[in-house]
Amino acid sequence: MTSFQRKTGLGKGLSALLDDSDAVNPPKNGVNPVSEAKHETHNNSIGLINISDVETNPYQPRTEFDQVALNELAESIKVQGLIQPITVRKHTGSKYQLISGERRLRASKLAGLKQIPAYVRTADDQQMLEMALIENIQRENLNAIEVALSFQRMLDECNLKQEQLGERVGKNRTTVTNYLRLLKLPPAIQISIRDQKISMGHARALINVDQADKQLFIHDEIIEKGLSVRKVEELVRSINSIQLKPKQSRQSPGVSFEYQKLQRDLASKFATKVKLKVGENGKGAIEIPFVSEDDLSRILELLDW
Structure with missing residues (x-):
């Protein structure tokens, strides 16, 4: 033997x-x-x-x-x-x-x-599916979309949370999140990622544009002009700066001292400026801005998301 x-x-x-x-x-x-x-x-x-x-x-x-x-x-x-x-x-x-x-x-x-x-x-x-997915992720030269789809299948079909998924495949949560976000891009962009016409770096920059038509415009520019990742990041910042020009914000005049204290406490917890909007009927919203993907991941971690 x-x-x-x-x-x-x-x-x-x-x-x-x-x-x-x-x-x-x-x-x-x-x-x-x-x-x-x-x-x-x-x-x-x-x-x-x-x-x-x-x-x-x-x-x-x-x-x-x-x-x-x-x-x-x-x-x-x-x-x-x-x-x-x-x-x-x-x-x-x-x-x-x-x-x-x-x-x-x-x-x-x-x-x-x-x-x-x-x-x-x-x-x-379920174990069989999980083994097959992990074996492929760890051993094959999968493209980014195949990895993202494998991650999504593990979440959906193996009943895993992102933290558990990260442990299974040896990736941190931010990396897992970045792959999963690729699946929110328009199909034409996902195909380009799959066919390696654009890189993961290009895709991560495109994710930061919140409108599909603008994402597709930048995507076409990448293909036609061979833009580097740095150029795409600059283009995205330029588009977002126009799109997100600050408007005159209005704080509800009737925000009580308790709500103001809560707003300060939330801002302290998330280490960013938090806006608490409360209407006369008691309904409202909490806005937590972020400045980058890493910053979003940090906030999500604090929310235990």
Whole structure:
């Protein structure tokens, strides 16, 4: 029986989900180290399974695979064997369902392998989706929109909060928020991000423009004139300075001392000027301005949002 050493490449989030206490060593002399016998680890196992018994992952977040890269991986597998096993769960009968490693599975088929080393895990549908998403986020060169969509799916379908999502994927909350905000941009801009016609830096600048028509105008300028991120940031500031020229603000004349104190307390808490507007009927609004994305993230943290 071949011994297996821990490998840290999975990342904290995926490793925790898999309860992963084993991984494989690189092969020697082109021989894959996984033996025909299965190695029991708790309720899970590691071993060789028939490729024909593996069904694709219905939760796979990635739909496009680079054929050239797949062919290169297939050639490597022919020479070196498959170094990193795929991860599956037991399905019906003798069948398995892929959790992660679709690139490796496809390349192994191209290499002509009949069997493939696999971790056989116990996972329900939600865990399976979460594992597949995290594995893609951590291991693939996803574009920013694919990452954002994966984050959104984890929030919606795995019932996670942003803090939990950040812990799973090893990102801070601000980074997660920045990706999720990309999904609020017009579809044409999202396509340009996906196709790498504009960068994440361009997109982050566009997010700070609150009208879609202005966002699209700047987007077209980026494409046509090849604007740098710095130029776009300057353009956005220029547009916002015109759009947000201060108007003569009117404080409700009937704001009581208690409300004024509350306004001061809120301003102190959020470290920014807070406006408290109260009408005669007792209805009103609280305005908390922010000056940047980081400032907004800071305020959201204080609100525990």
